[in-house]
Amino acid sequence: MRTGFFWDEHCFWHGGGNYAGLLQVGGLVQPGGGLPENPETKRRLVNLMRVTGLWDHLDTRSADPVTEEDLLRIHPAHYLQAFREKSAQGGGELGLRTPFGPDGYTIATLSAGLAKAALFATLQGTHRTAYALSRPPGHHCLPDFPNGFCLLANIAIAIESAMASGLTDRVAVIDWDVHHGNGTEAIFYDRPDVLTISVHQDRNYPLDSGDFADRGSDAGEGFNLNVPLPPGTGHAGYVEAFERLVVPALHAFQPDAIIVACGFDASLVDPLSRMIAGAETFRALTDMTMEAAAALCDGRLTLVHEGGYSEVHVPFCGHQVLESLSGADTHAPDPFQQKFEGQQPSERFNRYVSTLIAEMEQTLGF
Ligand code: ZN
Numbered sequence: 001m002r003t004g005f006f007w008d009e010h011c012f013w014h015g016g017g018n019y020a021g022l023l024q025v026g027g028l029v030q031p032g033g034g035l036p037e038n039p040e041t042k043r044r045l046v047n048l049m050r051v052t053g054l055w056d057h058l059d060t061r062s063a064d065p066v067t068e069e070d071l072l073r074i075h076p077a078h079y080l081q082a083f084r085e086k087s088a089q090g091g092g093e094l095g096l097r098t099p100f101g102p103d104g105y106t107i108a109t110l111s112a113g114l115a116k117a118a119l120f121a122t123l124q125g126t127h128r129t130a131y132a133l134s135r136p137p138g139h140h141c142l143p144d145f146p147n148g149f150c151l152l153a154n155i156a157i158a159i160e161s162a163m164a165s166g167l168t169d170r171v172a173v174i175d176w177d178v179h180h181g182n183g184t185e186a187i188f189y190d191r192p193d194v195l196t197i198s199v200h201q202d203r204n205y206p207l208d209s210g211d212f213a214d215r216g217s218d219a220g221e222g223f224n225l226n227v228p229l230p231p232g233t234g235h236a237g238y239v240e241a242f243e244r245l246v247v248p249a250l251h252a253f254q255p256d257a258i259i260v261a262c263g264f265d266a267s268l269v270d271p272l273s274r275m276i277a278g279a280e281t282f283r284a285l286t287d288m289t290m291e292a293a294a295a296l297c298d299g300r301l302t303l304v305h306e307g308g309y310s311e312v313h314v315p316f317c318g319h320q321v322l323e324s325l326s327g328a329d330t331h332a333p334d335p336f337q338q339k340f341e342g343q344q345p346s347e348r349f350n351r352y353v354s355t356l357i358a359e360m361e362q363t364l365g366f
Contacts, residue, residue, distance in 0.1 A: 003322065006118045012039035014135055022272075037137070037149040048318075063114045064113050073161065074152075098151050116161050137263075147206075149307070171258075172249075176238075176282075177263025195250075199241055200226070201273050202228035267317060267336075268343055277317075282318075290324065
């Protein structure tokens with residue numbers, strides 16, 4: 001069974017805003033540069049897979065946009081209305097750092113549609129593993145407040161749609177984007193049927209969320225897990241956090257599907273983080289998650305693209321994830337491998353990260 005790869009050129013046409021990096025142009029901020037979230041990271045992943053031939057091992061397809069009904073399970077009508085109106089006027093901005101251009105609303109519903117189609121594919125059994133190259137991303141988006149480049153809560157919309165269709169009643173989300181998955185967390189915070197796990201750089205974005213102490217509320221108490229890692233965490237720290245915290249949490253929860261919020265911004269050359277992950281790190285995380293999915297839910301695993309802002313590195317990280325998912329032997333070596341190995345933290349730093357992980361492990365009682 002081939003890995004499903006859901007993508008659409010139209011998602012690469014999402015744009016808008018007058019930014020220089022994370023700053024709005026004006027005053028002393030010179031125009032030019034654009035938002036870090038741009039199509040190139042994604043388009044170059046597609047191109048790289050075509051050049052290496054990995055593309056031919058995937059079942060590539062587009063998807064329908066999500067419906068109004070899908071959207072209303074997560075987002076209030078007034079937000080969708082405001083988004084639609086601005087989009088029809090040629091674009092604008094709602095929330096924080098979430099500009100969009102002409103057709104922004106349609107493109108965002110298509111991006112969520114790719115996530116929904118990928119999840120449905122694994123639940124309906126047409127594919128065991130699936131990847132959605134969603135753009136704009138979704139994991140920061142709150143029901144009525146888009147932020148951090150995220151305009152619709154892609155993964156949450158997909159989960160609720162699958163649940164409403166009777167395809168699942170128990171889903172685990174692993175968010176390995178380097179930023180906290182605050183939107184997904186907020187949407188499912190009081191729910192015991194969706195386990196949300198976020199492994200992220202401590203206090204990167206948002207600044208005021210992502211603490212380990214935030215474990216969910218009411219019936220959802222214990223069904224949210226934040227693993228904040230210190231800036232400078234490398235390959236060993238990520239693997240250890242997965243082995244000792246993420247994988248045991250999945251086993252304790254027993255999901256019938258796993259979704260990964262797959263950001264590549266823990267890359268050692270990413271401009272929006274301070275972590276030291278390489279393509280082999282993302283490959284290792286994929287391998288561990290596939291192993292857990294095989295043990296827990298017949299291998300049903302969906303990855304939905306989130307952040308990742310190094311135009312040159314993201315394609316290579318994504319390539320290794322898709323090599324792992326598809327089992328194809330078409331390999332693209334990481335051009336940053338030498339830098340990645342040379343920059344790994346000292347034993348002393350790794351012991352410090354290990355201590356933090358052990359403290360969390362002890363509290364969780366795995
Ligand atoms: Zn991110």
